Amino acid sequence: MIRSWKFWGVLSAIGAVVALFAYGFTVDPKLVPSPLVGKPAADFTVQQLNGEGALTLSDLQGTPVLLNFWASWCVACRDEAAILQEAHLLYDVAQNRLRVIGVAIQDTPEKALAFAERFGKTYFLALDDEAGTIGLDYGLYGVPETFFIDAGGRIQYKQVGAVTRELIRTMLDEMADEMASPKQEKGS
């Protein structure tokens, strides 16, 4: 039976709306692609929180960097604390293949240091200023967020949420190849 054009028009409209909803259920609205992936990492200089001295990100060019943003009040940051410390000991201290840096945001030196001590963090830790200069430059939505910066100083990947051992291993292998094409972010 051949239906009228009105029937097919209404059916198409309903189909389009259902398809839109179906697509919406497959997408995490909290995951917003970062425009910073594939671009040079914003440079900054910070004082070490858990030691003496300062660090300028651009001085680290030649070695891939794992730049982790965290806070003492962040629950997910507790989950990844041991993983980051492990990565520091294995890939930074033992193999000199990766620099691990942690920048605490919206925090106080006392609370950040207490957190670092509690979770045994010994890698370079710093504190973003009250204005959130570094956090805003990296377009943070929350913590933890981790940027993998290749040896050329380019952001290769942004992780929203806690990192995993597998992610760090994979990114380290990928960043070893300078010609690796930039990837989009994924959340956990």
Added chain:
Amino acid sequence: MNHGSWALSTPRLRAVFIIMALVLLAGAVFVPAASVPAADDEALERRVLEITDQLRCPTCQAISVKDSAAGFSRQITGKVRAMLKEGQSEDEIKAFFVARYGEWILRAPKKQGVGLILWLLPGLAIAAVGGWVGYVAFRASRRGEDEPEGGRHGEIGEAERDRIERDLRRFEEGF
């Protein structure tokens, strides 16, 4: 008791009047000077509110930076204020945040490219529905004009018309 002579003749009271006059004079001199930056601050804060109202709070659901008290929103507000003080334009400030957060940070889509479709779609939908309703109404009115006087009897069969007329007669006769 002579209040007038007491009030003006006492040297101590005269000194009080002189001090009060000096204070008022100082106020007259300094208040306008202080009010200039206050007016500037007011204008600046108005601009800060205008711009932060157009930016999405990164950690909230569907709330502007202006309406949010979240830490990130406060930092974005501070950055907007600092950039305005540096003399940067609204477009430059928005471009700064779009470069770091993407178009997502803007609460209203840009009026170009795909964003332009989003702006035009509601208007086009209203125009389409309005046009269709108008067309249907026009057709209905034309049909009414085309009807012969007394209505479209052709749509009712002879038998039915007879039955209606019979019923009407019975009704008028009171059964």
